[in-house]
């Protein structure tokens with residue numbers, strides 16, 4: 001399957017997807033054919049360059065509305081023949097127009113065990129809640145933010161002297177295993193999204 005990856009920053013999840021899809025010993029069943037960043041000059045674009053993956057910057061500042069940005073994003077993905085889209089640290093909320101066009105083919109990784117700790121500071125929320133276990137979630141993306149059907153989760157312990165930075169790092173290591181696993185399940189048709197947002201395993 002042809003995969004498009006959307007990023008906004010460092011791209012360590014993009015790197016994990018690149019490594020997994022380019023590893024001859026793994027059969028992820030996917031090829032990353034396009035990387036799009038909504039921010040220029042981020043490290044994730046250099047990771048794509050090093051992997052010889054076509055890449056593009058689409059700044060939301062160049063569009064008069066969220067919908068126009070999303071439709072330009074959609075057209076780029078369609079033109080590249082993308083079949084599955086992965087949000088890898090993409091920090092723009094997508095319109096329902098976009099999420100409906102990619103329903104069942106749009107994945108995101110969230111740095112907490114959803115439905116706990118939705119939103120942008122999930123690791124900080126977990127520390128403040130005093131939970132002893134957190135982790136990451138790879139889910140289908142719906143219009144309702146961080147509410148899509150869950151595909152893969154991986155847990156990590158929260159240590160006594162953890163701060164946001166140490167927890168971010170530990171959760172990222174889990175993300176780098178969970179995201180390729182979830183992509184493989186979808187790309188090789190082991191799972192699909194059911195009509196009432198359930199996961200159907202074949």
Ligand SMILES: Nc1nc2ccc(CNc3ccc(C(=O)NCCCC(=O)O)cc3)cc2c(=O)[nH]1
Pocket residue numbers: 087090091092093094095096099108119120141142143144145146147148
């Ligand atoms: N409709 C839909 N779109 C998404 C876009 C990105 C992510 C990634 N996780 C994210 C979750 C939350 C945010 C957020 O609230 N950012 C601050 C506002 C930025 C802006 O103005 O756009 C960003 C990404 C998830 C979703 C999702 O679940 N549903």
Ligand SMILES: N[C@@H]1O[C@H](COP(=O)(O)O)[C@@H](O)[C@H]1O
Pocket residue numbers: 008009010011012013014044088089090109110111172175
């Ligand atoms: N959505 C969240 O944004 C971060 C992206 O990191 P990177 O993949 O750009 O390194 C990750 O922690 C991910 O959970």
